[in-house]
Amino acid sequence: MLNEDAAAITRRGLMLVLSSPSGAGKTTLSRQLLDNDKQIQLSVSATTRARRSGETDGVDYHFVDTATFSGMIERGEFLEHARVFDHFYGTPSAPVEAALIAGRDVLFDIDWQGTQQLKEKAGSDLVTVFILPPSTRDLERRLITRAQDSMEVVQKRMAKAADEMSHWAEYDYQIINRDIATSLMELKSILTAERLKRERQVGLSAFVKALREGR
Ligand SMILES: Nc1nc2c(ncn2[C@@H]2O[C@H](COP(=O)(O)OP(=O)(O)O)[C@@H](O)[C@H]2O)c(=O)[nH]1
Numbered sequence: 276m277l278n279e280d281a282a283a284i285t286r287r288g289l290m291l292v293l294s295s296p297s298g299a300g301k302t303t304l305s306r307q308l309l310d311n312d313k314q315i316q317l318s319v320s321a322t323t324r325a326r327r328s329g330e331t332d333g334v335d336y337h338f339v340d341t342a343t344f345s346g347m348i349e350r351g352e353f354l355e356h357a358r359v360f361d362h363f364y365g366t367p368s369a370p371v372e373a374a375l376i377a378g379r380d381v382l383f384d385i386d387w388q389g390t391q392q393l394k395e396k397a398g399s400d401l402v403t404v405f406i407l408p409p410s411t412r413d414l415e416r417r418l419i420t421r422a423q424d425s426m427e428v429v430q431k432r433m434a435k436a437a438d439e440m441s442h443w444a445e446y447d448y449q450i451i452n453r454d455i456a457t458s459l460m461e462l463k464s465i466l467t468a469e470r471l472k473r474e475r476q477v478g479l480s481a482f483v484k485a486l487r488e489g490r
């Protein structure tokens with residue numbers, strides 16, 4: 276490798292997990308991160324929940340029925356899957372494996388149950404971030420202003436928020452999502468620092484060897 280190749284040092288792809296109580300802002304943050312950074316791609320989950328307006332099948336989720344979801348479990352197509360609220364959610368393995376092999380990073384918007392399963396499988400490839408709302412009132416307001424769920428579903432999500440937030444300390448990083456621009460900057464900083472970790476830059480020894488040999 277030549278010294279001019281510093282930008283091309285082989286790097287191991289990482290798996291960035293975002294979790295939060297529903298409504299704290301992880302979908303908004305994920306979309307902005309994906310728009311800002313072409314090295315990371317979203318792991319598109321399969322779900323049995325109904326599509327919301329503004330969501331696209333195959334982009335935000337693969338919307339499937341329960342029979343299709345069960346078939347995917349039986350064929351071992353999921354890296355992890357869990358029941359959240361009244362629906363099933365799962366991460367298809369194949370796209371994740373392909374991205375990591377190609378040295379690309381993968382973003383996961385999954386709950387604490389999925390995060391625990393991924394931790395067992397992926398170990399140090401995993402970087403986990405928990406998003407907290409600034410207050411309970413803000414969380415409720417965000418769920419209501421999103422206007423995608425009935426009041427009954429909003430109440431269900433609020434009732435589950437305390438339970439979800441109890442898992443905050445299982446994550447590597449915590450971001451309090453007051454304003455989106457600051458949260459995005461914090462998330463990008465985490466990603467940048469994690470990419471620079473020695474163990475992820477697998478091409479570094481060869482690069483330094485070439486530097487030391489004056490090549
Ligand atoms: N374990 C697991 N959780 C998922 C997956 N996809 C989404 N989730 C989680 O399911 C929960 C509900 O997601 P959703 O219905 O989109 O509502 P949201 O909370 O408003 O984003 C969120 O906590 C997501 O992070 C998945 O593939 N696996």
Ligand SMILES: Nc1ncnc2c1ncn2[C@@H]1O[C@H](COP(=O)(O)OP(=O)(O)O)[C@@H](O)[C@H]1O
Nearest residue numbers: 297298299300301302303417421452453454455
């Ligand atoms: N920092 C923020 N300040 C104000 N509103 C926000 C912020 N982050 C997200 N929102 C709004 O809150 C609602 C819920 O956000 P969303 O990203 O769908 O949350 P989640 O994916 O965690 O359920 C959306 O209407 C979004 O526009």
